[in-house]
Amino acid sequence: MDDNSNKSNRRRNKFTGKEDISRETVDSILSSQIDRLREISRTNDETANQVRESVNILYEKRIPIDTTKFEQLNHSFINEMETKLRKVKQPSKGLKWYLVMWVITLASAFLAGYFIHKQREWKDKATYWHQQYEKERET
Secondary structure (H helix, E strand, C coil), rough: HHHHHHHHHHHHHHHCCCCHHHHHHHHHHHHHHHHHHHHHHHHHHHHHHHHHHHHHHHHHCCCCCHHHHHHHHHHHHHHHHHHHHHHHHHHHHHHHHHHCCCCCCHHHHHHHHHHHEEEEHHHHHHHHHHHHHHHHHHH
16 A cells, blocks of 8 residues: 555656646747737738649640640550450461361362272173173073
């Protein structure tokens, strides 16, 4: 308990030895601070008004800007992107060659099948006529 009372005494004695400031002095200090804040506020208001006026002047004045260079850059950029997109949309050379080779293979398979069929027909006819010849020869 004694420790708690010592702590509270220390806290109370914190301001011991400080000068007492009179009420008038505090009032004068505070009023001077308030006057300074009013001046700062007036300065801020004046600055804000000037900025507002400048912004209004800029909005009212239409400053012409030559945009032809930007338009040319924009069109060249768009054209370049379109050509790149066209290249991306086109099939690759490898795919084109693969398709060509597939078509050639398919065509050669059909042609080979056709010629094999024709050869078998010819062979069958030749065999038939050879048999007919052999029959005629025997008789």
